[in-house]
Amino acid sequence: MRAFSKLIILAIISLTIISCGARQIHQSFLRKEVDISYIKQVAVLKFENNSQQTYAAERLRNIVMTEILALGLFDVVDKALVDMVLTEEVVGEQGGYNKATLRRIAKKLGVQALVVGSVDSYDIMREGSYSYPVVALTLRLVDGSTGEIIWQASGTASGYSTVGRLFGLKPEDLTQISFELVESLLRSLK
Amino acid sequence: MTRLALFIICSLLYGALSVWALDFSGDWRYWKASDTENRLTQMYSLSLSSQATRALSLGSTLRYTRTDQGNRTQELFTPTAFLGLRNDYFNLNFSATDTERRDSESPNLSTRSWDLNLTSSYYKKIGNIRLYYGGSTQQDDSSPRKIDTTSTHWGLSLDKEWHGVNLFYDYRGSHAEDKVESSKSDTGSHFIKGEYTNSWRKLTYNLAQQISYSTTKWEGELQGGRALYKVSVSVEWQPSAPANGSDFNDWIDQVKNATPDQNLGIIINLKGEAIDKIEFYYDSDPLNPKSIPSDVKWDIYSSNNKTNWTQIANNVSLPYVFSSTLSARYLKLIPRNVSATDPLKVNDPEFRVYRYLSSPTYKRKVKAYRTDLSFIYDFTENISVSYYFSYDKTSPDYGSGMKDIVHTVAASWWINRYFQPRLNFTRSTSETEGQPEMTVNTFSATLISEIYETLTVSSSYTHSLSQEGGENQTSSDNLTISTTARLYPDLDLRWDVTGTKTHNYQSNSDTKGLSSRINIIARIKPSLTINSIYDYNYTESSTGTSTTENYIMLDANWRVSDYMLLRGTESIRWSRGEKLINSTYSIWLGLTPKTQLNFQYSGARNSNNTDQFSSFFSWRISQYLSFKSTYSWIKDKNGKKWSLMLNLTLTF
Numbered sequence: 001m002r003a004f005s006k007l008i009i010l011a012i013i014s015l016t017i018i019s020c021g022a023r024q025i026h027q028s029f030l031r032k033e034v035d036i037s038y039i040k041q042v043a044v045l046k047f048e049n050n051s052q053q054t055y056a057a058e059r060l061r062n063i064v065m066t067e068i069l070a071l072g073l074f075d076v077v078d079k080a081l082v083d084m085v086l087t088e089e090v091v092g093e094q095g096g097y098n099k100a101t102l103r104r105i106a107k108k109l110g111v112q113a114l115v116v117g118s119v120d121s122y123d124i125m126r127e128g129s130y131s132y133p134v135v136a137l138t139l140r141l142v143d144g145s146t147g148e149i150i151w152q153a154s155g156t157a158s159g160y161s162t163v164g165r166l167f168g169l170k171p172e173d174l175t176q177i178s179f180e181l182v183e184s185l186l187r188s189l190k
Numbered sequence: 191m192t193r194l195a196l197f198i199i200c201s202l203l204y205g206a207l208s209v210w211a212l213d214f215s216g217d218w219r220y221w222k223a224s225d226t227e228n229r230l231t232q233m234y235s236l237s238l239s240s241q242a243t244r245a246l247s248l249g250s251t252l253r254y255t256r257t258d259q260g261n262r263t264q265e266l267f268t269p270t271a272f273l274g275l276r277n278d279y280f281n282l283n284f285s286a287t288d289t290e291r292r293d294s295e296s297p298n299l300s301t302r303s304w305d306l307n308l309t310s311s312y313y314k315k316i317g318n319i320r321l322y323y324g325g326s327t328q329q330d331d332s333s334p335r336k337i338d339t340t341s342t343h344w345g346l347s348l349d350k351e352w353h354g355v356n357l358f359y360d361y362r363g364s365h366a367e368d369k370v371e372s373s374k375s376d377t378g379s380h381f382i383k384g385e386y387t388n389s390w391r392k393l394t395y396n397l398a399q400q401i402s403y404s405t406t407k408w409e410g411e412l413q414g415g416r417a418l419y420k421v422s423v424s425v426e427w428q429p430s431a432p433a434n435g436s437d438f439n440d441w442i443d444q445v446k447n448a449t450p451d452q453n454l455g456i457i458i459n460l461k462g463e464a465i466d467k468i469e470f471y472y473d474s475d476p477l478n479p480k481s482i483p484s485d486v487k488w489d490i491y492s493s494n495n496k497t498n499w500t501q502i503a504n505n506v507s508l509p510y511v512f513s514s515t516l517s518a519r520y521l522k523l524i525p526r527n528v529s530a531t532d533p534l535k536v537n538d539p540e541f542r543v544y545r546y547l548s549s550p551t552y553k554r555k556v557k558a559y560r561t562d563l564s565f566i567y568d569f570t571e572n573i574s575v576s577y578y579f580s581y582d583k584t585s586p587d588y589g590s591g592m593k594d595i596v597h598t599v600a601a602s603w604w605i606n607r608y609f610q611p612r613l614n615f616t617r618s619t620s621e622t623e624g625q626p627e628m629t630v631n632t633f634s635a636t637l638i639s640e641i642y643e644t645l646t647v648s649s650s651y652t653h654s655l656s657q658e659g660g661e662n663q664t665s666s667d668n669l670t671i672s673t674t675a676r677l678y679p680d681l682d683l684r685w686d687v688t689g690t691k692t693h694n695y696q697s698n699s700d701t702k703g704l705s706s707r708i709n710i711i712a713r714i715k716p717s718l719t720i721n722s723i724y725d726y727n728y729t730e731s732s733t734g735t736s737t738t739e740n741y742i743m744l745d746a747n748w749r750v751s752d753y754m755l756l757r758g759t760e761s762i763r764w765s766r767g768e769k770l771i772n773s774t775y776s777i778w779l780g781l782t783p784k785t786q787l788n789f790q791y792s793g794a795r796n797s798n799n800t801d802q803f804s805s806f807f808s809w810r811i812s813q814y815l816s817f818k819s820t821y822s823w824i825k826d827k828n829g830k831k832w833s834l835m836l837n838l839t840l841t842f
Contacts, residue, residue, distance in 0.1 A: 128278030165278065168244035
């Protein structure tokens, strides 16, 4: 009976630990010959939105700005200023930048680098009667003077949890897993 | 460690819980009667339940009942708990119950049980799966103990459709231990069934095959050179078993004059086991079982097909020990008189059947096979013929083997609405090892005529012949004419006339009978319905005896208004030298939306006159509180009796 009790406790603890946090997969690239310590301030530009959610790109842009500041990576230019410059450069809602445009934007804003990205998924998935959020995001850090990519990271995070599905627990919401995904992507810059 | 595990599980669950539902109810009942001591019963129930998550629900109920009567106090404390988990993969249900019984006049008794049930339809390749496991214990606190049992049971079942074939497999096992009787038993059984139904052109066919294998292992103690093995049997009551709290003498009254060929009495299916002793308890309370008094006499019959009954004991008391070990498929018991002990208050009536063993161990393995085949061929929309065949064989390694074969051929032809003939022939054969073969051949022809939309006449003739070992036993001929008519939109008539003739080849005697029933239902207006019945029954035997019985019943039901309902029933039953008149009148009043009042008078006039007056009052005092009371007054051959019950119920 004791062995059985131990087994039950172990199973519950294991399942609880396994189910904590969102499931993530991510990959990053950092140009080897570049030392990013010269970057003091960045501007986060509008993201491409490849998801079904209209405001997904803007939501994740805000989260990226918050996390860059929270992790102490760089200083971030105010969003209103960035949007004003983007309007001047006639950049649409879907982003889409060429090297020349990026250089001009960096120069106008006085930043050493720009952060651009694309939201590939920002959806609620369903398996059986279980629903859970999925976020997929790609971020790029572009040098302001050359328009070259210094760093790029892609990742996907899911709120799916086996324990949650078994016991009917409420999964993390889109915002929670977005923060977790952005943080883990940006940590690859440190 | 177990407590720690429970604490962690409870803590995790508690953390997950968002909403608890709490229910409380209290019930107080006070009885006062002219012939018994006053009784007060208090019942309290507290339920706690929660839909903890979308998939998880759990709860617990605590019930407490206390009854005080004279110097006797009985308490019943029953905590129960349940947990249900329902997700895409499986459904899991767990329940546990503990019943603690405290009685000032008998030892305390604890009964605990739990069950775990898991079902899943997630794995399509496997099909539907069910797994279960459970256990129970029962103990009293006397020294030495009168009851000390533990048991566990488990099982698995699978069902799946495979290329149009429905497959089903079931496995179950159990282990039981009785420390007082020093006995142990282990059982196991496997059952597999396949069924296929399809049609080809105008032919619809069905094939089903099932195989089962079961084992029983029992270990006991020899006492006086023999061990007492309790045989597992199933019991059929006709009419249905008396309800708990009713008087068993009333049930006896309904069957005491029955003949074995009538569908009345108690049939015990021995499931192929040989037996030596039979006991009957009208109250099967585990600590104080009450055996039927010996002044009740019984006739006992045996049969292998439930049709031909052979008397094996006449006018005997229970418990009854057979003169030699009895092998039969079925036993029928008919009580022949009521007991002088009145009343015999029924509480889960139970028959216990035993086998005497000369060895302290008993093992039995039973294999059973059953095949069912049916074909229906529709020549046209109006003409169809069908054939049904079943073969059922049971082969125990110990005891008598049994084999049943049934053939049925049927045809129906809808010529027109005036002429709808149907024919049916059935031959059923029952074989029991070492005993003569029993055969029953039945032929029936039915003609249905829908003469008008409001008039249907159905006539049916049935001939049946039963044989034992190739020799004729009994034959019966039965002719029934049934008429259903709607005389007016609110006036229905049904008239059934049946003529029967039975011949017994052994005694070379005949019995003839004629019965008629006329039932008229008149809905005079939507609020007033009158129902009348006239029954006539006549039987005559070749020995020169005859009986005639008449019965008339008139029942009126009148809803005077939304606040008043009147009902009256008068019936008279008379046969040679006997007359019984029954009267029942009642009035129901809905005094206010929250109160109801009912008065009823019922009386019987025959050799023993009876008058009974009863009233019922209910008052819903508030959303949470209600009050009920009943009063009853009876005058019969034993004198006058009365009883009063007051009941207050509180529910949150």
